[in-house]
Amino acid sequence: MTSEPIRVLVTGGTFDKEYDELHGKLYFKDTHLAEMLRTARCRVDVRVRTLMMIDSLEMTDADRRAIVDHCRACDEARIVVTHGTDTMAETARVLVAAGIGKTIVLTGAMIPWAFGSSDGLFNLGSALSFVQALPAGVYVAMNGRCFAGGRVRKDRDTGVFEEGA
Amino acid sequence: MTSEPIRVLVTGGTFDKEYDELHGKLYFKDTHLAEMLRTARCRVDVRVRTLMMIDSLEMTDADRRAIVDHCRACDEARIVVTHGTDTMAETARVLVAAGIGKTIVLTGAMIPWAFGSSDGLFNLGSALSFVQALPAGVYVAMNGRCFAGGRVRKDRDTGVFEEGA
Amino acid sequence: MTSEPIRVLVTGGTFDKEYDELHGKLYFKDTHLAEMLRTARCRVDVRVRTLMMIDSLEMTDADRRAIVDHCRACDEARIVVTHGTDTMAETARVLVAAGIGKTIVLTGAMIPWAFGSSDGLFNLGSALSFVQALPAGVYVAMNGRCFAGGRVRKDRDTGVFEEGA
Amino acid sequence: MTSEPIRVLVTGGTFDKEYDELHGKLYFKDTHLAEMLRTARCRVDVRVRTLMMIDSLEMTDADRRAIVDHCRACDEARIVVTHGTDTMAETARVLVAAGIGKTIVLTGAMIPWAFGSSDGLFNLGSALSFVQALPAGVYVAMNGRCFAGGRVRKDRDTGVFEEGA
Numbered sequence: 299m300t301s302e303p304i305r306v307l308v309t310g311g312t313f314d315k316e317y318d319e320l321h322g323k324l325y326f327k328d329t330h331l332a333e334m335l336r337t338a339r340c341r342v343d344v345r346v347r348t349l350m351m352i353d354s355l356e357m358t359d360a361d362r363r364a365i366v367d368h369c370r371a372c373d374e375a376r377i378v379v380t381h382g383t384d385t386m387a388e389t390a391r392v393l394v395a396a397g398i399g400k401t402i403v404l405t406g407a408m409i410p411w412a413f414g415s416s417d418g419l420f421n422l423g424s425a426l427s428f429v430q431a432l433p434a435g436v437y438v439a440m441n442g443r444c445f446a447g448g449r450v451r452k453d454r455d456t457g458v459f460e461e462g463a
Numbered sequence: 464m465t466s467e468p469i470r471v472l473v474t475g476g477t478f479d480k481e482y483d484e485l486h487g488k489l490y491f492k493d494t495h496l497a498e499m500l501r502t503a504r505c506r507v508d509v510r511v512r513t514l515m516m517i518d519s520l521e522m523t524d525a526d527r528r529a530i531v532d533h534c535r536a537c538d539e540a541r542i543v544v545t546h547g548t549d550t551m552a553e554t555a556r557v558l559v560a561a562g563i564g565k566t567i568v569l570t571g572a573m574i575p576w577a578f579g580s581s582d583g584l585f586n587l588g589s590a591l592s593f594v595q596a597l598p599a600g601v602y603v604a605m606n607g608r609c610f611a612g613g614r615v616r617k618d619r620d621t622g623v624f625e626e627g628a
Numbered sequence: 629m630t631s632e633p634i635r636v637l638v639t640g641g642t643f644d645k646e647y648d649e650l651h652g653k654l655y656f657k658d659t660h661l662a663e664m665l666r667t668a669r670c671r672v673d674v675r676v677r678t679l680m681m682i683d684s685l686e687m688t689d690a691d692r693r694a695i696v697d698h699c700r701a702c703d704e705a706r707i708v709v710t711h712g713t714d715t716m717a718e719t720a721r722v723l724v725a726a727g728i729g730k731t732i733v734l735t736g737a738m739i740p741w742a743f744g745s746s747d748g749l750f751n752l753g754s755a756l757s758f759v760q761a762l763p764a765g766v767y768v769a770m771n772g773r774c775f776a777g778g779r780v781r782k783d784r785d786t787g788v789f790e791e792g793a
Numbered sequence: 794m795t796s797e798p799i800r801v802l803v804t805g806g807t808f809d810k811e812y813d814e815l816h817g818k819l820y821f822k823d824t825h826l827a828e829m830l831r832t833a834r835c836r837v838d839v840r841v842r843t844l845m846m847i848d849s850l851e852m853t854d855a856d857r858r859a860i861v862d863h864c865r866a867c868d869e870a871r872i873v874v875t876h877g878t879d880t881m882a883e884t885a886r887v888l889v890a891a892g893i894g895k896t897i898v899l900t901g902a903m904i905p906w907a908f909g910s911s912d913g914l915f916n917l918g919s920a921l922s923f924v925q926a927l928p929a930g931v932y933v934a935m936n937g938r939c940f941a942g943g944r945v946r947k948d949r950d951t952g953v954f955e956e957g958a
Contacts, residue, residue, distance in 0.1 A: 301608070312652060319738040320787050322642060322683070322714075324654065338585035339573055341606035341623055353652070384652075408504055408649040414744030420503035423588030426607050431596035441506035442591050443466070457650050458506055477817060484903040485952050487807060487848070487879075489819065518817070549817075573814040579909030622815050631938070668915035669903055671936035671953055738834055750833035753918030756937050761926035771836035772921050773796070788836055 303343040304429060305374035306331060307365065310351040311382030313418050315410040326351040330411045331380070334422055342426060345374065354382025354389075354406075362389055366396045375434075378425045379404045383452055383459075386438060390447035393436045403429040404447070405439045408457055468508040469594055470539035471496060472530065475516040476547030478583050480575040491516040495576045496545070499587055507591060510539065519547025519554075519571075527554055531561045540599075543590045544569045548617055548624075551603060555612035558601045568594040569612070570604045573622050633673040634759055635704035636661060637695065640681040641712030643748050645740040656681040660741045661710070664752055672756060675704065684712025684719075684736075692719055696726045705764075708755045709734045713782055713789075716768060720777035723766045733759040734777070735769045738787055798838040799924060800869035801826060802860065805846040806877030808913050810905040821846040825906045826875070829917055837921060840869065849877025849884075849901075857884055861891045870929075873920045874899045878947055878954075881933060885942035888931045898924040899942070900934045903952050 308314070308329045318325045331346045349364055350357075369377050381389055383406045390404050405425035407418035425439040436447030440459040451462040473479070473494045483490045496511045514529055515522075534542050546554055548571045555569055570590035572583035590604040601612030605624040616627040638644070638659045648655045661676045679694055680687075699707050711719055713736045720734055735755035737748035755769040766777030770789040781792040803809070803824045813820045826841045844859055845852075864872050876884055878901045885899055900920035902913035920934040931942030935954040946957040 312649075315652075317739060317743055319642075320784070322645075322654070324652075334585075335607075337580050337582060339582045339606050339623070340585070342608055344607075409647060412744070413647055413742065415502050417502060417504045419584040420499075420505070420588035423585035423607065424592040427589040427592035427604065427609065428596060430609065431593055439592065441504050442500075442509075442588065443507055444592065444595065454650070458504070477814075480817075482904060482908055484807075485949070487810075487819070489817075574812060577909070578812055578907065619815070664915075665937075667910050667912060669912045669936050669953070670915070672938055674937075745832050747832060747834045749914045750829075750835070750918035753915035753937065754922040757919040757922035757934065757939065758926060760939065761923055769922065771834050772830075772839075772918065773837055774922065774925065788834070 301343070302376055302430075303345055303374050304426065305372045305377045306344055306346045307368055307377060307379045308346060308348040308351070309354070309357070309361070309365065309379060309381050311354050311380060311406045312410055313380050313407045314351060316412050324410075329380075334411060334419055338419060338423060340426070342430070344426070352382075354385040357382070357385055357389070362392045365389060366393060366398070369393065369400060369402055370396070370398050375400045376429045377402045378429050380422075381406050383408065383440070383457070386440075387450050387452060387459075390436055390438050390450060394447045399434050401429055401432055401434050401437075402447075403432075403437045403439050403444075466508070467541055468510055468539050469591065470537045470542045471509055471511045472533055472542060472544045473511060473513040473516070474519070474522070474526070474530065474544060474546050476519050476545060476571045477575055478545050478572045479516060481577050489575075494545075499576060499584055503584060503588065505591070507595070509591070517547075519550040522547070522550055522554065527557045530554060531558060531563070534558065534565060534567055535561070535563050540565045541594045542567045543594050545587075546571050548573065548605070548622070551605075552615050552617060555601055555603050555615060559612045564599050566594055566597050566599050566602075567612075568597075568602045568604050568609075631673070632706055632760075633675055633704050634756065635702045635707045636674055636676045637698055637707060637709045638676060638678040638681070639684070639687070639691070639695065639709060639711050641684050641710060641736045642740055643710050643737045644681060646742050654740075659710075664741060664749055668749060668753060670756070672760070674756070682712075684715040687712070687715055687719065692722045695719060696723060696728070699723065699730060699732055700726070700728050705730045706759045707732045708759050710752075711736050713738065713770070713787070716770075717780050717782060717789075720766055720768050720780060724777040729764050731759055731762050731764050731767075732777075733762075733767045733769050733774075796838070797871055798840055798869050799921065800867045800872045801839055801841045802863055802872060802874045803841060803843040803846070804849070804852070804856075804860065804874060804876050806849050806875060806901045807905055808875050808902045809846060811907050819905075824875075829906060829914055833914060833918060835921070837925070839921070847877075849880040852877070852880055852884065857887045860884060861888060861893070864888065864895060864897055865891070865893050870895045871924045872897045873924050875917075876901050878903065878935070878952070881935075882945050882947060885931055885933050885945060889942045894929050896924055896927050896929050896932075897942075898927075898932045898934050898939075
């Protein structure tokens with residue numbers, strides 16, 4: 299198995315949502331990636347960079363260009379992008395179209411990591427594993443499955459990812 | 464990515480330890496696999512079977528033969544074995560020697576799933592992903608990494624898995 | 629110490645907020661009181677009744693009359709009211725003015741019980757204890773302290789309860 | 794309600810047990826009291842002192858004398874003692890016999906605080922509340938109830954505290 303370094307690009311999403319106890323609202327502060335990797339006792343050479351910290355429903359074309367640019371420019375050939383689930387499939391399609399020639403895996407969470415019974419740690423373990431094992435290409439790792447970047451969609455009624463356009 | 468069914472063979476280990484509040488001791492009751500897969504919102508076709516529920520320091524040659532037999536006999540070509548970390552490398556070597564011709568990934572946890580900040584969900588996500596992506600062979604998935612079954616050991620002083628014999 | 633039965637009136641508040649994973653929003657479903665009492669291994673004779681399940685910023689005069697009516701009409705002489713923190717002091721003043729002649733303790737939480745590191749279980753333990761130990765009157769139990777119902781306010785900048793009007 | 798300072802004397806017990814991931818055993822390191830008070834957003838003037846960090850089955854007569862001495866000597870008139878549940882009733886009787894003339898509340902937990910779904914935070918909230926509200930005497934606060942120090946026992950089969958000698 300590869301022991302190449304892995305780049306993790308953080309864009310926000312449910313993964314990193316927190317509860318603002320003074321205003322009773324959800325918000326973004328800092329990413330929980332470092333804490334999650336510590337809990338996981340992860341010993342992969344992971345280099346985390348926060349690109350943005352937003353709800354993926356608010357992600358603009360310019361934001362997606364920034365993700366593409368960072369994937370292309372960074373030294374690493376294996377990249378995990380943490381992303382809100384609502385438009386993850388859309389960003390995956392943009393990355394496919396960009397033709398970057400690296401192994402890029404997008405992942406996210408349905409429940410915030412800070413809230414206890416999150417799926418985030420499972421998804422992070424899944425994404426970090428697929429990114430080591432798979433050849434160049436764009437993938438979405440959700441629900442323990444791995445989808446080709448151009449052929450995946452989120453079912454809005456169930457929250458489950460499935461093959462589709 | 465494969466959408467073949469995956470067999471999960473449960474053998475116990477820290478993964479499934481619980482706290483017995485009447486006697487103040489750790490013990491095994493039932494596996495937490497189903498609960499973990501639910502938390503993970505896992506949609507892979509996973510078939511769980513509990514073979515034993517023991518501390519891996521107490522695993523006998525007969526226990527290891529039972530694991531080998533089940534790996535060989537089951538219908539699935541992709542298998543995850545949950546296992547205590549102390550002798551996981553030893554069982555991996557037995558599975559390598561058995562030459563079964565399937566993709567078999569062993570994984571475990573340093574902290575019990577029931578205790579809150581466990582690495583178990585990360586490792587389960589990792590093992591279920593590697594088992595889908597890798598060719599036939601025996602592997603150990605720990606610390607976000609994947610090791611060849613015959614060349615891995617646990618460093619007893621740090622609890623970290625590394626290449627070695 | 630009294631072993632009289634205790635009435636718990638649930639009105640919602642942060643205590644019972646949950647995360648709606650399909651819409652990424654906070655919402656109310658059912659109260660977590662029974663689950664909290666189970667976690668607490670509580671053996672007090674507690675009778676829970678849900679009056680409403682709302683954010684206390686939306687509590688109307690009619691809602692407060694319903695709380696007063698239930699406090700007056702129920703058989704129990706010792707009552708805990710779970711309540712959002714934003715207008716808890718206001719409801720306490722209404723209860724004081726009603727002159728019911730029972731021991732009534734209001735409590736709540738800054739962090740939802742469902743989110744892991746909540747103050748809710750501490751506050752519930754505190755409220756259930758003060759309600760057993762104190763004479764007739766209206767009280768607010770927050771931050772480990774107990775305030776007279778007519779002389780308490782929440783500091784909106786810190787989220788801390790303190791004496792004041 | 795009193796706003797006097799409260800002394801908390803830590804003696805260990807399940808409250809403070811942790812999981813040693815290298816050896817797969819339970820052990821004591823530091824007390825979690827400060828972390829628990831932070832989670833609770835507690836604003837009572839609490840002064841914590843660790844006297845010992847042991848399983849209460851190993852508590853000796855000399856240990857109990859140390860607890861009595863500290864209760865008598867400290868400046869505070871209101872004291873919470875965190876204690877293993879197995880011999881909590883015995884220490885309570887020793888404190889009763891010592892006739893110290895302060896309000897002393899013993900409490901503990903059935904599940905370690907570090908393990909997620911602990912009763913510890915509830916019991917701490919309960920003990921800190923009873924100790925503020927009750928007159929001088931020795932009490933045990935468990936299961937949401939408060940028992941006179943000389944007339945309480947733990948039912949070993951259920952783990953529940955009840956009146957008895």
